[in-house]
Amino acid sequence: MLLALCDRLLPGGPPSARALKIAERIDLELSFHHAKLVEDFKSALLLVEHGGVLHASATRFTRLSPEAQDARLEAMALDGVEVERMAASQLKLVAVFFYYCDERTWKGIHYDGPLVKRSAPPADSNPFTERGHG
Amino acid sequence: MADPLLPGVLEWDQVKASRTEEVDAVIVGTGCGGAVMAKELAAAGKRVLMLERGGLYTPERGDFDQREDDMFARLDGGRGLHTTENTQVALTYGRCVGGASVHYWAETWRAPKDRLELWASRYGVEHHGEDELRPFFERLEADLHAHRALPEKRNVMNQLFTVGAEKAGLEWEDVVQARDARCIGSGYCVQGCTYNGKQSQLITHLPMALKAGARLFADCEVEQLHVAQGRAAGLSARFLDRRTGKPAGLELEVKAKVVIVSAGGFNSAPLLMRSRVPDPSGQLGKNLQLNPCPQLYGLFDRDVVLWRNIPAAVGSMQLRLPRFDGGRYLEGGYLLYPNQLTPAQLAALLPGFGKPHRALMEQAHRIGSAIAWIDDQGCGQVRLDGEGRPVWDWTLAGTDELIVRDALKKEATVLLHAGAKEVICPDPRGTRLSDLNELSKLDTIDLRPGSVTLVGPHPAGMCRMGKDPATSVVNSDHELHAVKGLFVCDPNVFPTVVSVDPSETIMAFSYVAATRLLSSWGKYA
Numbered sequence: 001m002l003l004a005l006c007d008r009l010l011p012g013g014p015p016s017a018r019a020l021k022i023a024e025r026i027d028l029e030l031s032f033h034h035a036k037l038v039e040d041f042k043s044a045l046l047l048v049e050h051g052g053v054l055h056a057s058a059t060r061f062t063r064l065s066p067e068a069q070d071a072r073l074e075a076m077a078l079d080g081v082e083v084e085r086m087a088a089s090q091l092k093l094v095a096v097f098f099y100y101c102d103e104r105t106w107k108g109i110h111y112d113g114p115l116v117k118r119s120a121p122p123a124d125s126n127p128f129t130e131r132g133h134g
Numbered sequence: 135m136a137d138p139l140l141p142g143v144l145e146w147d148q149v150k151a152s153r154t155e156e157v158d159a160v161i162v163g164t165g166c167g168g169a170v171m172a173k174e175l176a177a178a179g180k181r182v183l184m185l186e187r188g189g190l191y192t193p194e195r196g197d198f199d200q201r202e203d204d205m206f207a208r209l210d211g212g213r214g215l216h217t218t219e220n221t222q223v224a225l226t227y228g229r230c231v232g233g234a235s236v237h238y239w240a241e242t243w244r245a246p247k248d249r250l251e252l253w254a255s256r257y258g259v260e261h262h263g264e265d266e267l268r269p270f271f272e273r274l275e276a277d278l279h280a281h282r283a284l285p286e287k288r289n290v291m292n293q294l295f296t297v298g299a300e301k302a303g304l305e306w307e308d309v310v311q312a313r314d315a316r317c318i319g320s321g322y323c324v325q326g327c328t329y330n331g332k333q334s335q336l337i338t339h340l341p342m343a344l345k346a347g348a349r350l351f352a353d354c355e356v357e358q359l360h361v362a363q364g365r366a367a368g369l370s371a372r373f374l375d376r377r378t379g380k381p382a383g384l385e386l387e388v389k390a391k392v393v394i395v396s397a398g399g400f401n402s403a404p405l406l407m408r409s410r411v412p413d414p415s416g417q418l419g420k421n422l423q424l425n426p427c428p429q430l431y432g433l434f435d436r437d438v439v440l441w442r443n444i445p446a447a448v449g450s451m452q453l454r455l456p457r458f459d460g461g462r463y464l465e466g467g468y469l470l471y472p473n474q475l476t477p478a479q480l481a482a483l484l485p486g487f488g489k490p491h492r493a494l495m496e497q498a499h500r501i502g503s504a505i506a507w508i509d510d511q512g513c514g515q516v517r518l519d520g521e522g523r524p525v526w527d528w529t530l531a532g533t534d535e536l537i538v539r540d541a542l543k544k545e546a547t548v549l550l551h552a553g554a555k556e557v558i559c560p561d562p563r564g565t566r567l568s569d570l571n572e573l574s575k576l577d578t579i580d581l582r583p584g585s586v587t588l589v590g591p592h593p594a595g596m597c598r599m600g601k602d603p604a605t606s607v608v609n610s611d612h613e614l615h616a617v618k619g620l621f622v623c624d625p626n627v628f629p630t631v632v633s634v635d636p637s638e639t640i641m642a643f644s645y646v647a648a649t650r651l652l653s654s655w656g657k658y659a
Contacts, residue, residue: 009487032213032379036523070488077562077585085562085584086221093482093587094215100478100495101203110499111441111477115320116328118204119196 001045002026004062008069009095015104017095025098041094044087051076051084142344143190143231146353146376152385157181160369160390162356162405165233166640167624168396169339174648176346180655183388184343184350185369187397188230189376191326192336198326202478205325209237211400218514218528220583223426223590225526227400231352234398235334235637236326238591239445239474242280242312243634244271245642248455257629258601260610262646270645274638278312278333287311287319289443291502294434295472296448298504298552302544304470305452311444312637319443321474339641352376354386359393359409359620366393366620391658392619392651396644399424399593399625403516404524406597412616418607421595422514422528423631426588428538429473429505430545431484432554438502445474453544454509454633456537467511467537469634470544473503483587485564494558501558504548506541507592509633510534516596530581530588538588542576560586592636597626611654612647619658623647 006017006026013019030038049061055075064072076088099105106113158180161168168184176182191197191208198205206214211229218225228234245267253259274280285308288296299306311317317331330337344350353374360367368389375382395402403419411418449471456467475483480503481495494501514528530538546557546567559565561579580586600606603615606629612621623644625636632639651658 010492011488012492029207029213029215032207033215034521034523036519036521037215073487080584082220082582082584085582087584089562089584089587090217090221092487096487096491097214097478097482098203100481101201106477109477109481109495110437114200114322116196116198116200118199118201 001049001062005048005091006095008066008073009092010099017099020099020102020104022095022099026094044091047084047087048091054084142350144351145190146374146382149373149384154387155183156389157183158390159392159394160185160388161394161396163233163396163398163624164231164340164350165228165335165396165398165624166235166637167644169335169343170641170644171394171396171623171648172343172348173339173346174645176343176348178652182348184348185354185356185371186231186350186352187355188352190231190352193328193330198328200322200325200328202325202476209326218526220529222530222583223424223528223588225400226589226591227398231350232334232336232340236336237324238637239323240312240332241309241446241635242278242638243310245632245639246634249633253629257599257606259599259629260601261650262610262643266646267642270642271638274641277338279314280310280312282308283311283444283447287444287447290438291440291472292447294502294552295504295548298548299450301551302547304450306448306450309446309449317444321442323445324476356405359405359411361411361617361620365618369393392621394621394623396624400526402622402624402626403596404518407518408522411614411620414616415604415606417598417605419516419596421598422516422526422593423510423595424528424590425507425592425631426510426530426590427505427507428542428588429483429503429560430542430549431558432502432549433497433556433558434500434502434554437499439499440474440480440501440503441476446471448472456509463533463536465540468506468508468541471505473505475503483560485558485560485562502549502554504545506545508534508537508541509631513595529583535581538581539576543573546573546576592631594625594628594631594636597622598629599627600629611650621647
């Protein structure tokens with residue numbers, strides 16, 4: 001579900017959201033947070049997946065065409081009830097944030113990056129890098 | 135360069151066993167409020183222990199790598215993801231040694247006289263008037279190297295702001311900054327200063343406190359304050375594994391003559407509530423104000439590069455106070471600034487998704503932005519969920535919504551006058567304005583929860599100060615009316631938001647609190 005969502009929130013490229021493993025990055029980020037926030041995030045994903053019923057469509061998000069997926073997300077953001085708008089905006093915010101945190105996206109947005117080199121990861125900061133990504 | 139803090143700070147990987155401590159003063163939190171208290175009490179010979187839930191990050195160890203995901207994770211309380219319950223406001227607060235001062239913009243203001251007078255007249259705040267605070271403001275401004283930003287610190291967005299403001303008939307000024315000559319204008323203030331130019335608590339009051347004999351435990355989360363027979367007795371805490379943020383299985387018990395809570399504007403009240411301290415006024419956790427910040431974006435025909443040089447070298451104070459005609463809102467109630475955003479932040483806040491969003495981001499270097507700090511009139515609150523975690527409630531409504539819309543119109547006016555070919559609104563439709571005749575669109579753009587995310591950087595009010603125990607949480611000595619020896623020294627004591635950046639006022643208030651505590655120390659000895 002998260003993979004499909006990232007594909008629509010961040011289509012095209014290069015680099016693609018899948019190439020940058022944005023869904024995995026989000027998943028890792030959630031491991032640092034308390035259970036309620038994680039549950040809220042999961043609920044938002046479920047709302048995207050099954051919330052079509054609120055817009056007269058019982059088809060799951062992951063089974064829609066890309067165009068229909070975009071339409072679903074737009075309907076949530078523009079015409080949805082409060083919980084739909086919240087879900088759409090927060091999911092997009094997180095996916096987009098981590099995408100553009102990745103230095104492989106920077107050339108495309110004319111960002112020359114930090115002025116200092118990334119140090120060896122301290123023990124606390126980001127186990128994601130310790131696992132060899134980025 | 136040796137890190138001045140390291141010798142005095144106990145960090146997560148140095149804690150091998152649970153422990154107990156007995157001190158004169160235990161201070162929860164190491165931001166602007168706690169650091170000044172620690173310095174003053176330690177300098178007076180008191181045994182002081184500071185506890186900080188977050189980790190110690192310093193430039194000397196290479197921690198400030200200017201990468202947004204790394205630095206939000208290290209410095210921000212919610213790793214950048216905490217919001218009000220309705221997601222309308224993104225909460226920015228520090229969770230690191232030095233607190234929010236490590237990620238703030240470094241502009242420094244004295245509390246306006248009108249705000250201090252309001253607090254005195256309406257809430258009965260004593261000993262914190264302009265005359266009483268003046269010597270502390272002067273001392274702080276010397277210690278923080280406060281000075282008006284020099285013209286060479288104005289990046290393109292700041293320059294455009296001056297042009298736009300002048301054409302719009304708005305007065306602007308060079309904003310006073312807490313920086314020294316080491317500032318190179320990197321643009322990464324919000325990610326922590328790699329150059330020790332920004333005068334955060336990491337390089338000012340915390341080293342002073344440690345030099346005076348205070349100690350500091352990082353990665354240490356306070357769970358419960360202990361109150362016995364109406365007096366503070368100490369607290370219980372647990373050490374965290376910094377790598378995961380989870381408990382490490384090691385505990386800390388502290389006995390103290392006084393307990394000082396400086397956990398920050400969003401978190402002190404929840405700690406007091408979780409500890410079930412007496413709250414006869416019923417105001418604990420209420421009266422939350424947070425200076426919500428609406429932003430607009432302008433697309434220019436030239437490079438703007440929002441992420442370089444210092445934020446807010448200039449700004450407009452002209453409309454700080456709201457104007458009313460009878461009960462009818464007219465205008466104002468905010469500060470106006472050129473905005474600064476690093477790329478991933480900009481991407482997260484721009485409207486839309488998919489290919490249109492990508493097309494916008496491909497022009498990121500040509501996007502400018504203006505921001506307003508709303509002096510909110512309404513208020514929210516914090517409550518605890520079933521697990522004792524804070525849930526912050528705040529909704530944009532009433533006069534505050536009118537103020538936000540007026541601020542957006544001024545932002546759009548400034549951006550268009552500055553040469554933006556198009557102003558982009560952050561509502562889900564991505565409403566665009568290309569002409570001043572279209573300002574009325576801002577009367578109707580969707581500002582509902584879930585539609586626009588405001589940023590809330592300056593919380594206040596949830597342990598408000600006042601004379602009357604029936605309507606306030608702390609007295610003018612910062613001590614809880616209902617609990618002797620338990621103090622709050624952070625922006626929670628402000629009855630309202632300050633209407634300017636609160637950092638200098640938080641520190642000045644702590645000077646008052648420390649002075650008065652030391653003069654009455656015999657009560658707690």
